[in-house]
Amino acid sequence: METRKEGEIEDMSMPLSSPTMGSMQIAGGNGFGHNIEFMSQAYLRNRYSEIDIEDYTVYADKDQPLPIFLKFEDVEYKVRNHQPASINPVRAVMSKLASQLNLEQDKYKEILKGVTGSTSPGEILALMGPSGSGKTTLLKIIGGRLTDNVKGNITYNDIPYSPALKRRIGFVTQDDILLPQLTVEETLVFSAFLRLPSDMSLQQKYAKVEMIMKELGLERCRHTRIGGGLVKGISGGERKRTSIGYEILVDPSLLLLDEPTSGLDSTSANKLIHILQGVAKAGRTVITTIHQPSSRMFHMFDKLLLISEGYPIYSGKGRDCMEYFSSLRFIPEIAMNPAEFLLDLATGQVNDISLPEDLVASQGSVDSERAYLQLKYKTHLEPKEKEENHRSTKAPQHLQMAIQVKKDWTITWWEQFTIIMKRTFRERRRDYFDKLRLLQSLGVSVLLGLLWWKSSAATEAQLRDQIGLLFYICIFWTSSSIFGAVYVFPFEKVYLVKERKADMYRLSVYYVCSTLCDMVAHVLYPTSFMLIVYFMAGFKRTAICFFLSLFTILLIAIISQGRDDGLFVVDVVSSHRRLLRPAYTEIYAVDEVLIVHVLWL
Numbered sequence: 001m002e003t004r005k006e007g008e009i010e011d012m013s014m015p016l017s018s019p020t021m022g023s024m025q026i027a028g029g030n031g032f033g034h035n036i037e038f039m040s041q042a043y044l045r046n047r048y049s050e051i052d053i054e055d056y057t058v059y060a061d062k063d064q065p066l067p068i069f070l071k072f073e074d075v076e077y078k079v080r081n082h083q084p085a086s087i088n089p090v091r092a093v094m095s096k097l098a099s100q101l102n103l104e105q106d107k108y109k110e111i112l113k114g115v116t117g118s119t120s121p122g123e124i125l126a127l128m129g130p131s132g133s134g135k136t137t138l139l140k141i142i143g144g145r146l147t148d149n150v151k152g153n154i155t156y157n158d159i160p161y162s163p164a165l166k167r168r169i170g171f172v173t174q175d176d177i178l179l180p181q182l183t184v185e186e187t188l189v190f191s192a193f194l195r196l197p198s199d200m201s202l203q204q205k206y207a208k209v210e211m212i213m214k215e216l217g218l219e220r221c222r223h224t225r226i227g228g229g230l231v232k233g234i235s236g237g238e239r240k241r242t243s244i245g246y247e248i249l250v251d252p253s254l255l256l257l258d259e260p261t262s263g264l265d266s267t268s269a270n271k272l273i274h275i276l277q278g279v280a281k282a283g284r285t286v287i288t289t290i291h292q293p294s295s296r297m298f299h300m301f302d303k304l305l306l307i308s309e310g311y312p313i314y315s316g317k318g319r320d321c322m323e324y325f326s327s328l329r330f331i332p333e334i335a336m337n338p339a340e341f342l343l344d345l346a347t348g349q350v351n352d353i354s355l356p357e358d359l360v361a362s363q364g365s366v367d368s369e370r371a372y373l374q375l376k377y378k379t380h381l382e383p384k385e386k387e388e389n390h391r392s393t394k395a396p397q398h399l400q401m402a403i404q405v406k407k408d409w410t411i412t413w414w415e416q417f418t419i420i421m422k423r424t425f426r427e428r429r430r431d432y433f434d435k436l437r438l439l440q441s442l443g444v445s446v447l448l449g450l451l452w453w454k455s456s457a458a459t460e461a462q463l464r465d466q467i468g469l470l471f472y473i474c475i476f477w478t479s480s481s482i483f484g485a486v487y488v489f490p491f492e493k494v495y496l497v498k499e500r501k502a503d504m505y506r507l508s509v510y511y512v513c514s515t516l517c518d519m520v521a522h523v524l525y526p527t528s529f530m531l532i533v534y535f536m537a538g539f540k541r542t543a544i545c546f547f548l549s550l551f552t553i554l555l556i557a558i559i560s561q562g563r564d565d566g567l568f569v570v571d572v573v574s575s576h577r578r579l580l581r582p583a584y585t586e587i588y589a590v591d592e593v594l595i596v597h598v599l600w601l
């Protein structure tokens with residue numbers, strides 16, 4: 001899809017009038033919960049079917065959240081069942097051909113089987129359903145993170161997804177991807193500095209972080225490391241709240257949350273949903289998956305989509321769902337939390353639920369109850385949803401255009417560089433000053449020094465001996481740098497992928513910062529190594545010879561590491577990454593040959 005520059009659209013779409021929702025600027029920029037009241041009134045005036053174009057002129061300002069009216073219709077998604085690859089090339093080609101011609105339907109697993117719905121700014125849409133029903137998958141499709149094998153129609157202000165939307169969508173994933181060595185405060189501050197508009201002062205950005213931490217109850221653990229894996233850090237609930245803070249900090253227009261309340265006690269979960277309500281009422285569209293909300297929480301959702309094995313069985317207003325199911329004669333026989341009742345229906349566990357007579361008569365099994373509910377959804381609710389989607393007025397043209405506008409970077413390349421540089425250094429500094437690493441480097445240098453103790457280059461055989469040592473040193477520093485990158489990158493890959501999906505910074509910034517930061521280690525260790533081995537081995541004791549040798553080794557270490565970082569970065573972003581892998585070994589081989597030649601000369 002064509003993406004245009006912001007300025008062009010502003011000129012084309014409408015004359016800029018002064019914002020009619022003045023306090024929204026505060027909400028978009030600095031405020032968060034304070035002007036919710038005012039915003040909610042503005043949005044109540046502008047429900048989907050009665051969009052007042054004048055009221056939206058404010059979004060021409062790039063820092064304002066753009067209202068996103070989301071519609072999805074007949075969304076289907078399937079994945080290919082894993083099968084061992086055939087070693088017979090003819091069979092492999094046939095299988096590929098058959099799959100392309102759709103002849104192998106049975107080899108696909110259907111995850112979503114026609115989901116329809118819609119949601120508007122100011123609303124919270126809750127996706128409910130048992131584990132494995134397809135909630136996360138739907139959320140990922142809506143967030144533009146799953147695109148292959150997706151069928152159906154998903155529109156944002158009546159326009160299909162485009163990468164221009166990346167920076168308008170906040171996605172809180174189930175597995176909270178946060179850098180483990182940073183503290184909670186550092187995590188939020190770096191995110192604020194990277195993503196909040198440049199016209200906000202540093203104080204305002206700090207104040208916003210402060211406010212989010214207060215709202216989410218993160219003050220007590222602000223100086224605690226995030227942790228993860230073997231690093232001890234904050235609790236699971238605090239981690240979840242930090243992830244949410246990380247996303248809502250930048251006021252995304254569309255906020256998607258995957259199980260935000262998992263790991264929280266019921267009071268914190270309620271508080272969190274209150275916060276999400278505030279975010280929604282301030283003009284954002286919020287979609288959240290949720291497993292088992294308390295009845296209090298349940299009533300805070302504006303819309304509900306109940307999914308059972310990839311099929312929707314209810315969609316509509318949360319408060320109407322009990323009425324809908326009782327109209328179908330599904331009535332709880334004991335007092336039940338509505339969420340519990342809905343999940344029982346979606347899983348087919350209907351022990352304490354009275355069933356409609358026609359279903360009882362047909363000797364209901366678990367599957368027949370679900371099939372019954374799916375059928376009822378298809379006949380009663382789906383046509384209504386589709387009709388509503390089609391009947392509702394099209395989003396105003398300027399909103400349609402604005403959605404295609406790629407937001408400019410909030411800060412310059414240099415500003416991104418300084419922030420990412422600081423962040424990378426803080427994240428990796430423990431590795432750089434690792435005692436074991438230092439011990440290894442010094443140990444090897446002393447060992448080599450002893451083996452080549454006071455060697456001389458008087459005869460050809462002795463010279464060859466010294467060249468052997470030089471060769472060993474080159475190989476040692478090449479492989480050390482490779483392993484440095486191999487150990488760091490797989491861990492950082494998930495963060496890089498996540499942040500790239502949110503379009504947080506330029507890829508070149510990440511690459512330059514990663515390479516420059518690692519230079520700390522690639523200068524410190526080889527220098528101390530060379531200081532020992534050079535003099536113990538009795539190489540020429542002239543300043544020029546020493547510094548040239550040191551310079552060569554530093555160059556080898558830095559180039560090896562920079563090249564590996566580069567290959568890994570390309571590996572992450574390239575769609576032809578498999579083709580790259582054979583290239584790794586070839587590049588290394590050519591590299592080593594070059595190094596040896598340089599040394600010989």
Ligand SMILES: Nc1ncnc2c1ncn2[C@@H]1O[C@H](COP(=O)(O)OP(=O)(O)OP(=O)(O)O)[C@@H](O)[C@H]1O
Nearest residue numbers: 079109111129130131132133134135136137138289
């Ligand atoms: N790439 C894939 N390959 C095979 N199966 C997949 C793939 N992605 C998802 N699935 C399957 O699709 C189903 C739905 O997964 P999804 O993560 O959307 O469920 P969910 O409703 O979010 O579950 P939970 O509440 O446990 O997170 C699951 O059965 C899962 O195993």
